[in-house]
Amino acid sequence: MSEVFITRRGGGGAGLDxxxxxxxxxxxxxxxxxxxxxxxxxxxxxxxxxxQPESPTAGTVxxxxxxxxxxxxxxxxxxxxxxxxQACYQYINDTWTTKTAKTYQDGTWVDWITYLYAMGNxxxxxxxxxxxxxxxxxxxxxxxxxxxxxxTTITAEITTRYKSGQLITANSxxxxxxxxxxxxxxxxxxxxxxxxxxxxxxxxxSQRGGRYNSTAIARAFATTTGIIxxxxxxxxxxxxxxxxxxNNNVGKSSITLSAVYxx
Amino acid sequence: xTVYFDLEYKCHVSNDGTMTAVDTDAFxxxxxxxxEGYRFVPEGEIWVREDGVLFSGEMIAPWKPWNELxxxxxxxxxxxxAQY
Numbered sequence: 649m650s651e652v653f654i655t656r657r658g659g660g661g662a663g664l665d666x667x668x669x670x671x672x673x674x675x676x677x678x679x680x681x682x683x684x685x686x687x688x689x690x691x692x693x694x695x696x697x698x699x700q701p702e703s704p705t706a707g708t709v710x711x712x713x714x715x716x717x718x719x720x721x722x723x724x725x726x727x728x729x730x731x732x733x734q735a736c737y738q739y740i741n742d743t744w745t746t747k748t749a750k751t752y753q754d755g756t757w758v759d760w761i762t763y764l765y766a767m768g769n770x771x772x773x774x775x776x777x778x779x780x781x782x783x784x785x786x787x788x789x790x791x792x793x794x795x796x797x798x799x800t801t802i803t804a805e806i807t808t809r810y811k812s813g814q815l816i817t818a819n820s821x822x823x824x825x826x827x828x829x830x831x832x833x834x835x836x837x838x839x840x841x842x843x844x845x846x847x848x849x850x851x852x853x854s855q856r857g858g859r860y861n862s863t864a865i866a867r868a869f870a871t872t873t874g875i876i877x878x879x880x881x882x883x884x885x886x887x888x889x890x891x892x893x894x895n896n897n898v899g900k901s902s903i904t905l906s907a908v909y910x911x
Numbered sequence: 912x913t914v915y916f917d918l919e920y921k922c923h924v925s926n927d928g929t930m931t932a933v934d935t936d937a938f939x940x941x942x943x944x945x946x947e948g949y950r951f952v953p954e955g956e957i958w959v960r961e962d963g964v965l966f967s968g969e970m971i972a973p974w975k976p977w978n979e980l981x982x983x984x985x986x987x988x989x990x991x992x993a994q995y
Contacts, residue, residue: 698963715963786936828964854981862940866972869954879950879960879972 665725666751668694668709678752681721685709686748687738696731704739711736711749714911716827719751719758733760734911735830746832746907761911762826764817764888767800775888776818778802784859785812785893793892801834805902806894815903816856816889823852826910827881829866829888833873839894839901846895847871848903851878852886860891867891870903880910914938920950920958921974937971942987948975 666681670691675684685691692707701710717732736749746766750757763771770777778797782790791811793804804815823829831850840846851867853860865886868878888908894901915923915930923930924943933953938946952958952968959965966972973980 827960827962861936864971865977866970868966868970869968871954877964877966878970879958879964879966881960882973882975883977 663725664723666721666723674750674757675752678757680752680754681723682752683711683733684750684752684757685736685738686750689738689740691738696733700744704744706739706741708739709736709747710739710744717760717911719753719760721751721753735761735909761909763907763909764821765802765905765908767906768798768802770797770802774819775821778815778817778889780804781814781816781856781889783812783814783857783863783891785861785891786859788812788893790857790859801904801906803835803902803904804890804892805837805900806839806892807900809894809896812860812891812893814853814856814860814889814891815905816853816887818856819887820885821852821888821910822885823880823910824884827879828911829878829880830907830909830911831870831876831878831890831905832907833870833876833903834906835902835904836870836873837898837900837902838871839892840896840898846893846901848901849891850876850889850903852880852883852888853891854886856887856889864891912936912938914946914951916951916953919974920952920956922946922949922951942984944983945980945987948973948977948980948983950974 668683670685670687691709694709695701696711696713698713711733712735714732714734720732723729723731736747737744738747780793780795782792784790791813793806793813796803838847848870849867850870852865853863855863866878892901915926917930952970954969956968
């Protein structure tokens with residue numbers, strides 16, 4: 649899907665039936681289809697697109713769209729132009745930064761997606777928090793990864809050769825209302841020279857610990873930074889996380905996440 | 912082990928002549944019913960779900976309800992234990 653349109657902050661122009669606003673406090677008297685982007689940074693423009701926009705200017709908001717959304721809306725006052733927002737990013741300091749967004753519909757604020765981790769927030773009421781767990785991988789012995797919790801990211805790494813482990817939620821998450829699990833990977837170090845064999849796994853596991861190659865319910869290889877999606881349309885529940893294995897020669901297996909969410 | 916996937920990336924334990932073979936350890940120890948409830952999207956390929964969402968390989972995910980696959984797998988494991 650190509651870019652739909654770009655317009656200036658405020659939207660709501662002739663024919664448009666929505667408005668995009670920024671701020672760190674939820675608006676108190678919103679109109680129908682007000683989209684609130686939780687950001688202190690001025691929105692200089694916005695793009696609705698399924699793919700990352702090219703050549704953005706500072707402050708641009710990218711509303712990632714798909715074929716389904718909890719907050720679908722008709723963007724036009726007349727005729728129909730249905731939009732399915734899924735995630736929100738703002739271009740700040742030459743980087744697309746994850747932002748939470750909500751839409752005011754039928755008298756209530758509707759979440760677009762459910763975050764499990766975003767920009768330092770572990771959403772503990774849902775996840776129970778994120779922590780390292782000892783988990784084997786094949787014949788590798790489990791070891792608890794070193795977990796570093798930063799202001800905007802969370803990092804897990806294994807630095808002992810032939811060891812493996814997980815960064816994973818404390819709780820099993822009810823995923824029955826969602827179809828896609830997404831991991832926004834900021835930094836990545838595969839745990840060996842053959843990246844395919846030793847790259848981190850991102851996905852849903854049936855338990856914390858065990859052998860994560862056996863307990864993985866749905867997973868993808870994390871071989872690049874950026875957003876990695878996993879199909880969870882047939883997964884009712886599980887522990888969400890990452891599996892790491894360090895084999896040789898590169899010093900560690902490591903992953904840094906800026907966001908994890910369900911849609 | 913070798914598994915086979917069809918045009919929808921659904922896994923099969925035998926090839927009907929139209930499928931692609933892949934050597935993977937993703938399903939080691941799993942019974943046939945479990946394996947055949949999964950999709951395997953190889954690295955370098957992209958599966959488009961019916962709602963238009965794209966998934967890049969390598970990715971494995973169940974296309975049948977995982978709870979049903981888990982029941983089948985546990986029964987298989989009980990049968991394996993009972994043999995001994």
